[in-house]
Amino acid sequence: MKILIKRYRDKILTTRKDVFFSLCKSIIGQQISVAAANSVFVKFNKACKGKINPRMIKKISTQKLKKCGLSRQKARGIKELSLKFLNKSFNPNLIKNMSDEEAIIYLSNLRQIGRWSAEMILIFTFNRENIWPIQDIGLLRAISNNYKKKYLPPRNFVEKLKKKFSPYCSVATWYLWRSIDDEPIQY
Numbered sequence: 214m215k216i217l218i219k220r221y222r223d224k225i226l227t228t229r230k231d232v233f234f235s236l237c238k239s240i241i242g243q244q245i246s247v248a249a250a251n252s253v254f255v256k257f258n259k260a261c262k263g264k265i266n267p268r269m270i271k272k273i274s275t276q277k278l279k280k281c282g283l284s285r286q287k288a289r290g291i292k293e294l295s296l297k298f299l300n301k302s303f304n305p306n307l308i309k310n311m312s313d314e315e316a317i318i319y320l321s322n323l324r325q326i327g328r329w330s331a332e333m334i335l336i337f338t339f340n341r342e343n344i345w346p347i348q349d350i351g352l353l354r355a356i357s358n359n360y361k362k363k364y365l366p367p368r369n370f371v372e373k374l375k376k377k378f379s380p381y382c383s384v385a386t387w388y389l390w391r392s393i394d395d396e397p398i399q400y
Contacts (some may be wrong), residue, residue, distance in 0.1 A: 214378070217359070217388040223335045226339045226387045232305040233298055233340040236323070240290050241283065241332040247394070253282035270295035290325030297323065313341055319392035331381045336383045345382035 229235055241257060243248035260281050261269045272289055297303035303323060308316045310334055313335060320331035329348045335341040356371060357364040378385035393400035
């Protein structure tokens with residue numbers, strides 16, 4: 214880790230304070246390459262006229278969202294997300310007072326948001342310090358590369374690293390990601 218920290222001093226983990234924006238970006242990026250996600254997101258942002266918020270999404274048809282490259286499920290998830298924000302059945306302010314696990318469960322109640330997406334939101338939007346997203350393929354690949362382990366690294370080794378990096382697993386995760394992708398990730 215010391216080597217990675219020295220190598221990547223040029224940028225830092227930044228946050229986007231907009232939970233809705235981050236949730237949309239997370240939904241868009243699920244199970245597709247970074248390049249594909251970026252392409253879809255550019256079209257999505259254009260469809261939103263640069264204003265990614267619940268009111269704008271409510272105005273956009275599901276068909277128009279699908280034309281951006283979103284699957285039916287992702288378009289439906291984003292539309293439902295906007296309604297939950299508008300009718301206040303989802304309140305992101307509650308997350309501040311929740312433990313990491315409570316927040317993951319709360320976020321996972323949203324359509325299209327599973328554990329991985331919830332962890333990304335906690336890292337990039339809420340700047341939670343001790344998130345260790347072991348379902349993340351990039352993290353597992355980076356662990357394999359940097360610790361000379363086969364891919365997938367043994368679960369017990371991943372757990373040892375978690376203990377070693379706690380309470381700063383989010384920071385360790387970010388540096389490990391940087392080791393396999395020079396462009397810093399942000400949701």
